[in-house]
Amino acid sequence: MKGGPxxxxxxxxxxxxxxxxxxxxEIKGWVEGYIPADHLSTRSCVVDVQEAQCGDxxxxxxxxxxxxxxxxxxGTVFGMPCEAWEVKPEDVExxxxxxxxxxxxxxxxxxQWPPEPENPEPGEPxxxxxxxxxxxxxxxCVARGPDGWRPGTVVSLWYRAASWPTGQFAPYQIKLDDHxxxxxxxxxxxxxxxxxxxxx
Numbered sequence: 434m435k436g437g438p439x440x441x442x443x444x445x446x447x448x449x450x451x452x453x454x455x456x457x458x459e460i461k462g463w464v465e466g467y468i469p470a471d472h473l474s475t476r477s478c479v480v481d482v483q484e485a486q487c488g489d490x491x492x493x494x495x496x497x498x499x500x501x502x503x504x505x506x507x508g509t510v511f512g513m514p515c516e517a518w519e520v521k522p523e524d525v526e527x528x529x530x531x532x533x534x535x536x537x538x539x540x541x542x543x544x545q546w547p548p549e550p551e552n553p554e555p556g557e558p559x560x561x562x563x564x565x566x567x568x569x570x571x572x573x574c575v576a577r578g579p580d581g582w583r584p585g586t587v588v589s590l591w592y593r594a595a596s597w598p599t600g601q602f603a604p605y606q607i608k609l610d611d612h613x614x615x616x617x618x619x620x621x622x623x624x625x626x627x628x629x630x631x632x633x
Contacts, residue, residue, distance in 0.1 A: 456517035507538035556600035558591035
């Protein structure tokens with residue numbers, strides 16, 4: 434019986450793997466030090482630490498990923514942009530949630546960590562006179578071609594989504610006649626939004 438190709442790891446590779454596993458175990462111990470002991474002893478909480486390759490060329494090639502897993506799909510996942518052997522206790526401390534989160538997760542409460550980033554300040558809208566006002570009937574370009582225009586009504590001026598960068602606004606928010614949700618017009622130009630024909 435012929436076996437497939439098999440290569441014994443070199444001594445350097447074996448030593449590297451040993452160092453990696455030791456670092457992962459050490460990080461796990463640091464993380465568990467923040468979690469109530471009874472959560473761990475009863476297996477209400479499980480901590481997993483692994484390295485993962487990052488496919489984004491803008492980030493570190495190897496991330497160290499920490500998973501704090503509670504029953505009921507509670508807990509958190511966070512990463513540190515370095516290999517496990519490079520992680521320091523202070524790196525873990527910066528990423529850990531406040532102590533009350535652990536009790537919430539143990540009780541089955543979904544509580545997000547890390548928290549969502551705060552929305553930027555809106556800033557002031559441009560001091561530009563717009564062609565339309567609230568209540569005006571318009572047509573909006575929602576697709577290419579002559580059939581890509583839909584009628585609607587302007588419902589607000591200088592619309593912005595909460596997550597948009599400071600100072601970014603869209604001239605109009607519009608309620609289309611044939612759609613429940615609102616849309617916005619990114620430019621005050623006829624190729625984007627135009628006056629609706631007079632209704633008969």
